[in-house]
Amino acid sequence: MSTRIALRTAALGYLGVLVLVPLAMILYRTFEDGLVAFFQSVTTPAAISAISLSLTIVAIVVPLNVVFGLVTALALARGNFPGKGILQAVVDLPFAVSPVIVGVALILFWGNDGWLGGALPVIFSLPGMVLATVFVTLPFVVREVEPVLREIGTEQEEAASTLGASRWQTFWRITLPAIKVGVFYGVVLTVARSLGEFGALTVVAGGVAGESQTLTLLVHARYIDDHNTFGAYAASTVLMGLALVTLVLMALLERRREA
Amino acid sequence: MITVSNVSKHFGDFTALDDVSLEVPDGSLTALLGPSGSGKSTLLRIIGGLEWADAGSVVIHGDDVTNVPPQKRGIGFVFQHYAAFKHMTVRDNVGFGLKIRKTPKDKIDARVDELLNIVGLGGFAKRYPSQLSGGQRQRMALARALAVEPKVLLLDEPFGALDAKVRTELREWLRRLHDEVHVTTLLVTHDQEEALSIADNIAVMDNAHIEQVGGPRELYDRPANPFVMGFLGPVAKVDGTLVRPHDIALRTQPDAGTREAQVMRVSHLGFEVRVDLELSDGKPVFAQLTRYEAAQLELAGGDIVWLALTGDSDARLVSEDDRLDAVA
Amino acid sequence: MKRSRLLPAVTWIYVVWSLLPVLIAIRFAFNEGRSRTTGQGFSLRWFWTDPTLSVRNDPTLASALEHSLVLAGLSMVIAVPLGTALALGLQRWRGRGSGVSNVLMLLPLVTPELVFAVGLFLLFTSAFGFIGLGTTAQVIGHVTFSLSWVVLIVRGRLVMIGRDVEEAAADLGAPPWHVLRRVLLPLLGPALAASLLTVFALSIDDFVVAQYMASGADTTTVPMRIYASARAAPTPALNALVTIMLVLSLAALALAWVLGRGRPVEPRA
Numbered sequence: 001m002s003t004r005i006a007l008r009t010a011a012l013g014y015l016g017v018l019v020l021v022p023l024a025m026i027l028y029r030t031f032e033d034g035l036v037a038f039f040q041s042v043t044t045p046a047a048i049s050a051i052s053l054s055l056t057i058v059a060i061v062v063p064l065n066v067v068f069g070l071v072t073a074l075a076l077a078r079g080n081f082p083g084k085g086i087l088q089a090v091v092d093l094p095f096a097v098s099p100v101i102v103g104v105a106l107i108l109f110w111g112n113d114g115w116l117g118g119a120l121p122v123i124f125s126l127p128g129m130v131l132a133t134v135f136v137t138l139p140f141v142v143r144e145v146e147p148v149l150r151e152i153g154t155e156q157e158e159a160a161s162t163l164g165a166s167r168w169q170t171f172w173r174i175t176l177p178a179i180k181v182g183v184f185y186g187v188v189l190t191v192a193r194s195l196g197e198f199g200a201l202t203v204v205a206g207g208v209a210g211e212s213q214t215l216t217l218l219v220h221a222r223y224i225d226d227h228n229t230f231g232a233y234a235a236s237t238v239l240m241g242l243a244l245v246t247l248v249l250m251a252l253l254e255r256r257r258e259a
Numbered sequence: 260m261i262t263v264s265n266v267s268k269h270f271g272d273f274t275a276l277d278d279v280s281l282e283v284p285d286g287s288l289t290a291l292l293g294p295s296g297s298g299k300s301t302l303l304r305i306i307g308g309l310e311w312a313d314a315g316s317v318v319i320h321g322d323d324v325t326n327v328p329p330q331k332r333g334i335g336f337v338f339q340h341y342a343a344f345k346h347m348t349v350r351d352n353v354g355f356g357l358k359i360r361k362t363p364k365d366k367i368d369a370r371v372d373e374l375l376n377i378v379g380l381g382g383f384a385k386r387y388p389s390q391l392s393g394g395q396r397q398r399m400a401l402a403r404a405l406a407v408e409p410k411v412l413l414l415d416e417p418f419g420a421l422d423a424k425v426r427t428e429l430r431e432w433l434r435r436l437h438d439e440v441h442v443t444t445l446l447v448t449h450d451q452e453e454a455l456s457i458a459d460n461i462a463v464m465d466n467a468h469i470e471q472v473g474g475p476r477e478l479y480d481r482p483a484n485p486f487v488m489g490f491l492g493p494v495a496k497v498d499g500t501l502v503r504p505h506d507i508a509l510r511t512q513p514d515a516g517t518r519e520a521q522v523m524r525v526s527h528l529g530f531e532v533r534v535d536l537e538l539s540d541g542k543p544v545f546a547q548l549t550r551y552e553a554a555q556l557e558l559a560g561g562d563i564v565w566l567a568l569t570g571d572s573d574a575r576l577v578s579e580d581d582r583l584d585a586v587a
Numbered sequence: 588m589k590r591s592r593l594l595p596a597v598t599w600i601y602v603v604w605s606l607l608p609v610l611i612a613i614r615f616a617f618n619e620g621r622s623r624t625t626g627q628g629f630s631l632r633w634f635w636t637d638p639t640l641s642v643r644n645d646p647t648l649a650s651a652l653e654h655s656l657v658l659a660g661l662s663m664v665i666a667v668p669l670g671t672a673l674a675l676g677l678q679r680w681r682g683r684g685s686g687v688s689n690v691l692m693l694l695p696l697v698t699p700e701l702v703f704a705v706g707l708f709l710l711f712t713s714a715f716g717f718i719g720l721g722t723t724a725q726v727i728g729h730v731t732f733s734l735s736w737v738v739l740i741v742r743g744r745l746v747m748i749g750r751d752v753e754e755a756a757a758d759l760g761a762p763p764w765h766v767l768r769r770v771l772l773p774l775l776g777p778a779l780a781a782s783l784l785t786v787f788a789l790s791i792d793d794f795v796v797a798q799y800m801a802s803g804a805d806t807t808t809v810p811m812r813i814y815a816s817a818r819a820a821p822t823p824a825l826n827a828l829v830t831i832m833l834v835l836s837l838a839a840l841a842l843a844w845v846l847g848r849g850r851p852v853e854p855r856a
Contacts (some may be wrong), residue, residue, distance in 0.1 A: 003624055005676070005687075007672040007676040007789055008673065008676025008677065008688070009674070010672060010733075011670070011672045011673030011676060012673065012676070012688055012691065014669060014731075014734075015673070015694075015695075015731070015734065016632065017702075018693065018707070018710075018727065018731045019694050019695055019698075020708025021701070021710060021714070022705075022707050022709060022710045023694075023698070023702070023703075023706050025706060025710060025714075026702070026705065026706050026709060029690065034790075046683075056450035063621055068597075068598070068601045069592060069600055071597050071601070072598045072601070072602070075595045075597075075598045076598075077817060078594075079388070079595055080543075080764060081595040083595075083599070084595075087598065087599065087602065089841075090602055090606065091602065092840075092844075093606065093837075094605075095840065096788060096792075096833070096834070096836040096837045096839075096840045097609065097700060097792070097812050097833060097836065098791075098792035098793070098813075098832060099792075100814050100817075101793045101811050101829050101833065102608075102609070102614075103611070103811070103814075103817065104612065104813055104817045104825070104829060105609045105611070105612040105829070106608050106609035107817060108608060108611060108612045108615070108826070109607065109608035109611050110608070113741075114595045121697055125763060128825050131605075132731070135605050137604055140604075145672040147765065152677055155338050155340060155342035155634075156342050156343075156344055156345075158309050158329075158336070158338070158342065159336065159338060159342035159344075159400075159403075160344075160355070161309075161329045161330055162307060162308075162309070162329045162330075162334060162335065162336040162404070163355050163359060163403070163404075163407060163650045164330045164331075164356050164360060164407065165330065165355075165359050166330065169359060172342060173355075175348040177609075178345065191607075192697060192699075195699065196699025196700060196701065196702075197699075197797055198699070198701045198794075199700075199795060199810070199814075201775065203814060203817050204815065211467045216699065216701045217736070219616070219702070219705065220651075220701065220834060223708075226812065228443060231706070232705060233709075236701075236702045236706075237704050239699050239702050240698065240699075240702055243697045243698050243699060246688070246697050247693065247697045249693075250614050250697070250771060256652070
């Protein structure tokens with residue numbers, strides 16, 4: 001029993017020092033000059049633009065990934081078609097790809113010297129950032145919804161069809177309510193990851209302040225380029241706040257899932 | 260009337276149904292009886308439109324529904340595990356079919372209340388399926404299926420997930436309901452007691468085929484082959500003849516046509532008494548006697564007795580092989 | 588019910604569409620010519636044979652690859668034992684502090700990498716200034732965010748094993764250390780292997796933490812190198828590097844997945 005406590009303490013100690021302390025330091029530096037200073041730093045035009053750009057990307061990416069995530073989950077859980085096994089593996093692929101590579105691949109494809117010869121203005125603009133973010137969040141909704149679909153089985157759907165419901169009516173009234181929690185969980189994960197995305201965006205985004213800078217790019221730019229460390233900490237705090245909200249939502253949904 | 264003609268169905272290499280034909284009489288309560296894997300559920304699902312047949316046709320009340328999806332067949336289906344819509348109340352479950360048909364709300368409410376009363380779930384409208392017992396959920400499922408006034412009611416092992424006592428109660432209740440409502444009903448079961456007790460008409464299936472179709476008495480007393488005989492009731496084999504254990508009479512004196520046997524064990528099972536015997540060739544056999552008969556004979560282990568075959572001689576089958584020995 | 592062709596078709600389109608850029612990048616890693624956009628035959632020159640520009644022979648590329656592998660190796664060796672210790676320690680802990688520990692463990696998973704990197708940078712340039720930036724800082728950073736993954740994987744397996752086995756061993760008189768070594772660890776085998784591979788993949792793929800913890804040219808990792816070259820006019824050697832990275836990550840994660848589903852312990856009666 002005491003071994004367990006020793007192990008526990010050692011590992012927690014490590015985590016405490018290397019996770020809590022850095023985050024606490026950021027918070028400290030952010031608020032050591034008071035709330036007003038913090039507020040001013042995160043409401044500069046560049047900051048507002050960055051926050052709104054990040055949220056815009058989320059607003060586009062989430063519906064896209066929900067729709068296609070649902071379609072994919074349905075295909076994998078209910079369908080029977082050649083190549084299904086490969087699709088299953090391919091869906092998880094984004095986890096194995098370094099974000100920087102995602103960005104580079106997009107440039108190689110869409111960039112002015114790229115494969116399409118820059119036919120469409122994707123790189124350094126919103127579409128490119130959306131594409132990068134879509135890629136890295138691709139698996140989340142699928143992975144959360146597919147197991148639920150498998151678990152609830154097809155009986156309820158069959159019953160609905162015998163009662164006269166069309167495929168769409170069955171999906172909308174029976175399937176969707178049953179997988180609700182899985183969808184929400186997937187959305188929460190997607191939002192968290194989208195807001196925190198940095199590596200891929202650093203490659204494909206213009207990073208121009210007030211224009212093509214997301215919150216993460218803002219933090220980086222302030223810290224490294226402008227040496228505005230306070231500004232960087234303040235913006236980081238905003239990101240941390242969003243992460244905290246994510247954690248709370250995840251915990252709440254987790255409890256609903258067990259029910 | 261449901262007419263199934265030459266239906267076949269394969270799942271990969273496995274043949275679930277092989278050229279099966281069946282007529283289900285109007286207004287009857289017909290049972291599809293058979294062991295697991297016999298194809299009975301597949302046949303039911305094909306009739307309901309939840310599976311497509313590879314060959315053959317299905318006609319319901321004169322309409323060829325072979326290629327018609329389940330939505331449009333006018334059937335009601337009840338599943339073994341209830342298939343309750345977990346996120347809806349009992350009221351919304353039962354009224355689902357009507358809502359799909361855009362029936363006005365007050366009419367839906369009236370019909371739901373009527374049905375809930377019929378199935379004995381009168382005060383349960385606001386509850387959720389998770390708050391109901393298994394038996395109650397199945398009654399709700401039945402109400403839900405009946406709400407849209409189906410031409411045909413299909414039940415796939417509806418009592419299979421319930422415990423024994425509830426099962427017996429519910430099947431009697433189903434029979435009474437059928438007597439009131441008179442919808443052509445097709446019930447799949449592996450429980451021969453269930454089929455015998457409530458069905459007007461039984462189709463026995465084995466291994467992708469229908470073995471025999473008939474009323475309960477006919478199947479029990481005049482089985483077409485050893486399989487049907489063994490599935491519907493106990494069988495004893497004496498000198499190559501398959502006979503019902505209760506058609507074996509035991510005598511204390513030899514007589515014309517009797518066979519000698521030795522009593523191995525006498526078991527008192529309440530109303531009936533089971534006597535395990537060994538024939539002179541060493542083969543085991545058992546007889547079923549009433550308490551009265553057993554009391555009269557006063558048998559004990561080791562006694563020598565003589566067997567006589569009584570009962571209707573049409574109720575016996577000659578067995579060519581040892582495929583079916585003393586089956587309990 | 589009729590099978591719909593639409594569903595799988597749409598799915599495939601979406602997935603392929605998302606993957607196409609990566610596939611194109613890989614294709615050009617094998618290009619004979621210098622172009623990264625026009626197909627010019629097939630060759631391995633960018634990986635191996637080209638005397639100055641291939642991954643093997645270009646010193647900057649080769650050293651980046653080496654450094655990435657070193658970081659990954661060190662991270663594996665530290666994160667897995669530490670994470671396993673934490674998983675064992677958290678197991679069945681119902682007392683005070685268990686909720687907090689759980690949250691603590693999950694924190695690296697929900698915190699945006701960048702915030703984490705900034706925080707670590709702050710730490711290693713102030714309170715932990717004696718360590719400073721560089722390889723050590725990079726390793727520490729990698730270990731920290733990998734820890735949570737190890738805990739998740741090992742914990743999952745511990746749940747499957749159940750407590751009966753441990754208790755049976757203890758009942759038979761085995762001291763705790765013995766139970767750990769002879770009973771638990773072998774049963775945890777697949778989870779440990781899966782953890783090692785996952786930490787490997789996480790480490791070689793990481794960009795942000797390595798970048799922030801770096802101290803100079805000799806602490807450059809492959810993702811950092813890729814980032815630096817992306818905007819310039821690189822040769823297909825960059826594509827080759829990308830391909831190598833993908834192959835390594837994919838192989839590691841595929842193996843981890845396979846092992847993670849390894850033969851489960853018999854279900855508890």
